[in-house]
Amino acid sequence: MDLQQLTIGEMAQLNNVTTETLRHYDRQGLLHPFYTDRETGYRYYHINQCARLDMIQFLQSHNIPLREVRRYLELTNTEAICELLNNQVSSIDDSIRRLTQSRFSIGRMLANHERCKHMPQDGTIFFEYIKARKIFKHQTDQNLFEQDITGYEMILRQLKQSMIKNRLPMSYFFNAGSLIRQDCLKRNVLYSDEVFFFVEDSYTGPGEHEVLPEALYVCCCSNDFSEETECARHLIEHIAQTGYEISGDYVCEVIEEFPGFEAGPRKLFYKIQIPVKKFTSKA
Numbered sequence: 115m116d117l118q119q120l121t122i123g124e125m126a127q128l129n130n131v132t133t134e135t136l137r138h139y140d141r142q143g144l145l146h147p148f149y150t151d152r153e154t155g156y157r158y159y160h161i162n163q164c165a166r167l168d169m170i171q172f173l174q175s176h177n178i179p180l181r182e183v184r185r186y187l188e189l190t191n192t193e194a195i196c197e198l199l200n201n202q203v204s205s206i207d208d209s210i211r212r213l214t215q216s217r218f219s220i221g222r223m224l225a226n227h228e229r230c231k232h233m234p235q236d237g238t239i240f241f242e243y244i245k246a247r248k249i250f251k252h253q254t255d256q257n258l259f260e261q262d263i264t265g266y267e268m269i270l271r272q273l274k275q276s277m278i279k280n281r282l283p284m285s286y287f288f289n290a291g292s293l294i295r296q297d298c299l300k301r302n303v304l305y306s307d308e309v310f311f312f313v314e315d316s317y318t319g320p321g322e323h324e325v326l327p328e329a330l331y332v333c334c335c336s337n338d339f340s341e342e343t344e345c346a347r348h349l350i351e352h353i354a355q356t357g358y359e360i361s362g363d364y365v366c367e368v369i370e371e372f373p374g375f376e377a378g379p380r381k382l383f384y385k386i387q388i389p390v391k392k393f394t395s396k397a
Contacts, residue, residue, distance in 0.1 A: 176202050
C-alpha cells in the first residue's frame with residue numbers, strides 16, 4: 115500500500131467508509147482526490163487527507179449539514195469551526211428542551227390514564243394529598259360557569275392562542291383546567307375566568323405561570339361537563355360540614371380526554387379539587 119497514493123478503495127477501507135461516500139464528498143467539494151491519473155481516470159488519495167476526512171465525519175456526526183461543513187472548512191479558520199460548533203450546541207440544547215417538554219406531556223397523559231382507572235367516577239367525595247404543580251395560565255373575559263360546552267371550546271381556543279403567542283409547543287395542549295380564586299370560593303361565588311395547562315416544574319419560559327401549592331385537597335370527579343356547578347357546590351358544602359375550611363384556590367383539572375374519535379362535542383373526565391385545612395376557631 116502506497117500511503118502517498120492510496121486508491122479510493124484503500125482510502126475507504128482505512129477510514130471505514132464506502133467508496134460511494136468518498137465520491138459523494140468529492141461531488142460536494144468536501145474532499146477531492148489528491149491525484150487523478152489522466153490516462154486511466156483512477157483517483158488517488160494521500161494518507162494526510164485522512165485528517166480532513168476525520169473532521170468532516172466529526173462534524174457530520176453532530177448532524178451538521180454537509181453544505182455547512184464545506185463552507186466552514188473552506189474558511190480554514192479554527193475560530194470559524196468553533197463558531198459552527200457553538201451554533202450546533204445551541205441547536206442541540208433547543209432539541210433537548212423540546213424533547214423534554216414532549217416527554218413530560220406524554221408521561222402526564224399516560225399517568226392520567228392510569229389514575230382514571232382508580233378514581234371514583236360517580237361523584238364520590240374523597241381526600242387526596244397533592245404535590246405542588248406548575249401551570250401556564252390565561253385569563254379570559256368570560257366566566258366558565260356561564261358557558262356551555264361550545265363556549266368552553268372557544269375559551270380553549272384563547273388558551274391555545276396564548277400558547278402559540280408565547281411559542282410553547284403543541285405537546286402542552288392537553289390536560290387543561292380552570293381556577294376559582296379563594297376569595298370567590300369563600301363568598302360561595304362560582305366565578306372562573308382563568309384556564310391553564312400543566313408545565314414541568316423547571317419551566318421558566320414566557321407567559322403567565324404559577325405554582326399550585328402542595329396541600330390536602332377535597333375532590334370529586336365527573337365525566338359530565340354540565341355537572342361542574344352542582345359538584346362544586348356539593349364540595350363546598352361538604353367542606354363546611356366536615357370541620358375543614360378552604361385554604362386555597364379551586365382547581366378543576368381535566369384528567370383524561372380523547373377527542374377526535376367522533377364529530378360530536380369534546381368528551382372529558384375531570385376532577386374538582388379544593389385545598390383545605392382543619393378549621394380552627396379564632397375564639
